Amino acid sequence: AARRRGRPAPEPPEDGTAAVDAEPDPESVARAIVLRQLSAAPRSRAQLEDALARRDVPEEVAARVLDRFTEVGLIDDEEYARMLVRSRHRDRGLSRRALGTELRRKGIDDETAAAALEEVDGDDEEHAARELVAKKLRATASLATEVRVRRTYAALARKGYPPGLVAGLVREALAAEGAADDAPGWSDAEG
Known part of the structure; x- marks a missing residue:
């Protein structure tokens, strides 16, 4: 269908994939955001919650998606904290105090942080x-x-x-x- 100059295309489009594609459901959007975040770098659950909140994903949808990712082992704050402590201490020479501060900033709870910090004596x-x-x-x-x-x-x-x-x-x-x-x-x- 040829369009005339100056006239906007009809909204929604009458043909093509945009005419039949529905708005993605919030859960699909949340899954895509979490997968994209995790493929870029390991993240804590709190960091992922923040990323979902910034994209206006409803809290109950975010919790459901994050719970599922935790169940299948894609989100693991304990392993994330241990990995961060090992790498930051080895690569940057950070002290336990600085590592604890960084873990808190990344949303790791005190108990999980304390367990991870035991790796550096x-x-x-x-x-x-x-x-x-x-x-x-x-x-x-x-x-x-x-x-x-x-x-x-x-x-x-x-x-x-x-x-x-x-x-x-x-x-x-x-x-x-x-x-x-x-x-x-x-x-x-x-x-």
Whole structure:
């Protein structure tokens, strides 16, 4: 059917697939959103709930779809939390404190987060901090010791490490390279 210029097409269309396709039901829309979200990256149930709410999926439909995805194992907050803790600690060197904050931000409940955080013990955390200190001090080797110390403290603080642990590791690393005597204000830095 030829259309004349200036005249809009009839709504709904008289022919073609758009003429026979009904509006998708909310459950199909919700399933498609959840599948798209999960295919991009693992997500917590809370993150998926937020994605559905942003797309105006009714709460009862969202709950039904998310319950079904949980039943079949496509949504598993416990495994998601363990995976996030392992990868963020290994790849980014985040401390337990920073990991706990990230889990809460992702909608993981406190009990599930605590169980996942058990995978990182004090030795793991100290080892990661030690590696970060060494890396930061290597990267700042051409700077004054005071600047190196300040930048190392700041870098590890952003990753959630306590100042006392960082102070000991920085002091140890600088002593190993013979620069500890140059570091003014150790008592100020340990705070």
